Amino acid sequence: MGLTTPKSALPTISPVQPTPEVVLAVVFLPFLAAAFTPAVYRLLGERTAYFAAAVALVTLGLVTDQYLAGADGTVAFEWIPSLGVSLAFHVDGLALLIAFLASGVGVLILTYSGGYMHGEPGQAKYYATLLAFMGSMLGVALAGDLIALFVFWELTSLSSFILIGHYTGEKASQYAARKSMLITVSGGLFMLVGFLLLVWASGQTTAIEGTTYSIQTLIAHADAIREVLSASGLLVPVLVLVGLGAATKSAQVPFHVWLPNAMEAPTPVSAFLHSATMVKAGVYLVGRFRPLFLPEDAAVLGEWTLIFAVLGLLTMTVAAMLAVSATDIKELLAYSTASHLGLIIAAFGFANSYGAEAGAFHILNHASFKAALFMVAGIIAHEAGTRKIDRLGGLRKHLPITAVIAVVASLSMAGFPPFNGFYSKELLFESTYYAAKHMGGIAWVFPVVAVFGSIFTFLYSIKFASLFFGDEPDGLGHVHRPPIAMLVPPAILGALVLAISAQPNLFIEGLVGEVYGSVVPGDAHSFSVHFPTELTPYVIMSIITIVVGAVSFPFYDTLHDGINAALRGPTRANWWYDNFVEGLTTTSVAVTPKVQTGLLRTYATWSLFGFVALALGGYAAAGLQIPAIDGLSVSIPIVLVLLVALVAAFAVDIAPSHVAGVLTLSIVGFMVAIFYILADAPDLALTQLVVETLVLVIFLLVLDRLPAFYGDAPDRTVSIRDGLLSLAVGTTVALTVLFSTDASPDPLLQRFFIERGGVPAEHPPFFADFGGGSNIVNVILVDFRGIDTMGEISVVVMASLAILTLVRMRGQGETQ
Amino acid sequence: MSGSSGRTTVISRTVARIVVPIILVTAIALLFRGHNLPGGGFIGAVLAAAAFALVYVIFGLEFIQREILDIAPDGSERHQLVESYRWMASLGLALAVASSLAPLAFDMPFLTQGVLFVEGIPIYHELEVASAFAFDIGVFFAVVGGLLTIVAEVGNE
């Protein structure tokens, strides 16, 4: 299968390579526009919304251009050739659908924002970020390279972070933004690891030359890749890692917790990012990788199905129940979004064609009704002044057009025939049913759970629609009419819902069929849906859903309270998140002062312990034996001098006063000087003697200004611990001396210096290849290793600067 | 201990007057002969610094400023001595680096040292002039200046 194999079932669209310039423009035009937005805002003020909408419209036009051209294939631009990473874009059905959503819903949302954001702060930032988000989302949709995909993926998380935190002063916004960032970006990192393992696998198979980052190349060699992964036991890890990316982004249980909080963002953002597009990225990912991981003929319960069908159905059900427990319309819609994303992921999880069909179709359907509903929620919040479900009702009278949109979209969301949501849900039922039938046994759980979850979906959908009916609750103030800019976009989406509902096959043929082609391996055929005319098992599933839903609707409040009552402590995913984040902070506050005590003794203890452990570890690892001891090997005077030094050092330790200590310390120093004489190092002896004197002078000068002696009476355990550590350090040093003096390597340097240090017997006018002095030590210092000396005198000069700085900067302190 | 002359005895002053010049001469001798016998810029410098430190400990800073360097010991010029030491250190370092840079002009690596034999000089007959000596003088002044800055600044306190 080549990269641009025509879809045999879609003869009307001939394969055409995408136009590189257009594809590039689709992705980067929004970024470019975002960069100019602050300047535009200075010019246009609030009308920047329409500038942004125009940009989105141009983008939509460019996407449409590629769609109409029948573009299908990959265009790549060199980016990091050394790594094999390119800025590759792949245009196919799935990419086009997501691109249509990003740019099309973008036009509507940006227009809607023109009304919604009236008088709001931070508009330049708002529109710039929205445009950047749109570019990122288009990038995700079109990316044909793993790294390029990841880049845009993370950029969507980032723009989401900024948009959720739009009301920067609000604690809730900050909490929500941080939560979404923590969850989605962390998930992205797991996904990245999954990608890297895939790249590794591509390098292992002979089917692919070298390694590849190209998603389409990986898919083209899906069998080989799977083989490598299975053989090395990495198939499940990769699925889990990539799945974590998808699950966090698409708010799958238990990572759904960030989505309801994300509703702190202005409502257009919720509609755009957190229902129609960004959260679809995870779903998109699952669809994109489906042909890579799901063999065509997978009849058994494979790893893929086990992971994604279970994840999806769990999310679909749990999130739908949570939506019923919601008290805020945006919260309800948020949980509903998670639930529907679960539906799509579950659908993609099944190996049969119905699953792929359901997923592909529901991406479109969900975007159409959910974005509309969010905009409706925005209108309600904006015009009624509240989002609390129990404070709303009878809105139909004030918001008649909005009510129509809401009812149409809600019914579609409920999966009520003949609306479009019904068709995709029906396909899901069909796929669960076939999966159960094929696999048997435990797999029958799938259809049961699907129906169970759908009942709750039905319930909350009807609840949302019912806000427009019944009596107005007390306390609901005057409800304004929405501005036209806020009404047209949801109306367009409502019309789209109706259009898809009326002619589903038109949309399938035009677009969704191609999406289907993208999410199944090999050559794809399109599909079509029909309004059921006979009583199939899955039609029965739909009937059960609707009937049970309708019967239990009167008990909605009981269910609502019941679920809320069950959500206590650890049953709430939020409990885990909050405790994790809180726990991090409290751990930090509790643990850090225990490590960074500010006490030198703690620091020195650990550092010296590290030194001892490394040294002894090194000796032990090399298997060193303590060398044979062959007598004293030093002359008696040296022994005596060093013994005096030892005694003096010990006396320093128990010195009764500072002055006494310093004096005994200098005895150590002078003994060392004598030792140098005995060790045939006259230069050292001289230097040591004079330096010792100078140190003594400075010591005495400083001591003169210090308080007398601190009675150092540590408790016994501290003393013993310090003593043990000191002993360990001493032992390590002693061992080091033994080991290193045991060696006698070739003394090449010594020989050279002595041969070349002096002046040659016969000397030419000027020479530079002999040291030219009898005192080899000095020749080394000024010639052989002159640069050491250079560094050293710099240190001395700096030491004088140090003293100056210490004394003179006193009181010049920074404002800290 | 701000150098009150009352705390020093006549004996110690006399001793210092005799000892300090001797030490200084020794220090300079050490500097000069360092290339061939124990000594060198370092050792000479440290010894010279020690001599000054001794003077300081015995006589106090004011004495040095007033009697030796002719500086009025009022508050405004308190740091003047330190400043001189500082210049000494900086110039010493500059000399060391400059002399090390000189070989670059002759297309030889940094810090290349050479020896020139000047023949036919009376008494000595021949004189070795080691380029390293310039470097050593730089070292000497850098170290003396640095150490004295430290001692004087500490003493100033």
Place this chain on the structure above:
Amino acid sequence: MSTLVIAPLLVALVTAILTLLTRPSDILQRTVSLLGAVGYLVAVVALFDEVILPLGSEPATLVYQVSNWAAPFGISLVADALSVFMLALTGFVSLLVLVYSIASVDGFGQRLSYHPLYHFMVVGVTGSFLTGDIFNLFVWFEVMLMSSYILVLFYSGREHTRAALNYVVLNLIGSAVMLIAIGGLYSTTGTLNMADLAQRLAAPGAYDVALLPTLGLSAVLFSVFALKAGLAPFQFWVPAAYRAAPSPVTAMLAGVVKKVGVYAIIRLYFTIFAAAAIDLSFLGISGNSFLGFFGPVMFVMAAVSIILGGIGAVGRDDVDGILAFSSISQVGFIVLPLAVAATAPSETVRVLGVTAALVYAFNHGLAKSLLFLASGTIQDTIGSDRISDLGGLANRAPVLAAGFLLGALTLIGVPPLSGFFGKYLVFQAAAEAFAAGAAGAGLALAVALAGAILTIAYYTRAWNAVFWGRPSDLVNAALPDRWSIGSRDVAMTDGGDGNLERLELTTQVTVVVALAVAAIGFGIGFEALFATADAAAHAALDTNGYIDAVMNGPGVGLEAATGGGHA
């Protein structure tokens, strides 16, 4: 031999001395200082051009024999791709930080000692990157440390003296330990020259080298480098010293000086000690080279650093503190791929691991200095870096906020910022080792992921508290209105000459923006950074090439000596 090798060192040294001599004139001193930093960058670029460019071709290894004595008798300076890579970071960051310093450091302090010390610090760093001699490395460490001691205690107040005390004492212990390691290595191998050391370790019999103790001695040396890099359990000095130092100094300490420890680890353990063949069998550690021992060591230290630093940063209530703990964690991220490389199952993964460490180090150098400078600007403007004193700065100082955000995102690893590629390569090295079944690679991945999550946690927390939220009273007093570059109104806490203050603030923010632009630029143009880092990693792992270049390098050597002839 090309004088270019020593040129950066000389430029920095001469600048340091000139700033000592031009002390009487403020303007002259600052001009010399600035010109010196520019000259340094020019020298580094020229050297870079000589060694690495054109990209893709075989990088050169240039050797300079100071004093004209051949290796191993004189001191060799070696400029290979690895050294030059680190120098490039130094040149770039040190120039920008200096510009910032002139705008931010107390005028009296600048006159007194700041400029010479700053350039001496660069001298120490440069010498450490270039030297091919282990004792000379000690000397440059001391140069670098002495200047950093003073710069840490620069303002000489309560906090500064206390922080400096711990910093100085720990590093003095470190210096003594380093001397022991160097003495021991000299005693067992008979040389101080790194290339000669590698050569002798590779053929211990030929030189009567005692190979076995060398492992322990190199481990002793490792503790010193870990101390410089701030790797657990040697990280203790980091938070207090970083808080105490003036912010530009902290930017240099975290951005560049720390990397000297990292460089030394790469240079000595991957280029030099890797030459030794030794049979290890100890506590489950096995292998046939020193790296077999250091792999697990580096892993444990890196893992503890990542987690400890990350946990530490999450709960801090001051921006500098968060950044300092982050710095501990991030150094763990630099060393983690080195641990993977040390025990790598294949040469490819080994190169990848070292490349990852280098790229990460480079990005950390850019981003951490950016963040410390941003934090410094906040302190200069608002008068505090306690997060309880801050808030709402995103609206009041949007340019600064954007700079900070980009810096934080770079460290979090959000693409296409350059930091992403650092994280990406770290993950890739670990993932490939994991896939190839290397022991512990899975654990390395887990640690890296945990650390990355912690990074998000503490940077989002800092961002929320400082830049979002409601402006605090202090913020309202200092910046009552929106302030950005070019804007006219800014009320400063301490009044004074408004024009000058505004210029200084603009300079500071401009430096922050420049670093942010670099973070974006190196991300989008990652190819160049990667190719350079890759060349550096190859150079780091090419022991024979290193030995060959140095031992057959220029200078007067033994042949001339035994032959008795003169040049």
Place this chain on the structure above:
Amino acid sequence: MTQVFLAVVLGVLFTIGTYLVLRRDVVRVVWGISIISQSANVYLVTMGGFDGLAPILSGHGGGDVAATSDPIVQALVLTAIVIGFGTTALALVLTYRVYEEHGTIDMYELGGSR
């Protein structure tokens, strides 16, 4: 040739130095550092061996290698001594400044607030 005696002496010196570094009196800490650095220098000299004459050649021409002490370690130690002096002086003045700023040289009292 193994230097057993020096091994013991250096071991004990390091033990004492380390113990001092862990005390609470800052002055004692400086003493400890001082002892440790001195010991490190002695260690370095030890690495050169003691079986030769001072490395000072008599007159011109190459010396007798076998009969001369290793000059390299001596040069290294000379550098180390001077650097050590600079840092000791810094540590001492720093001690004084710490006392001025905090009114104490008790490590425990200093460490009270991070």
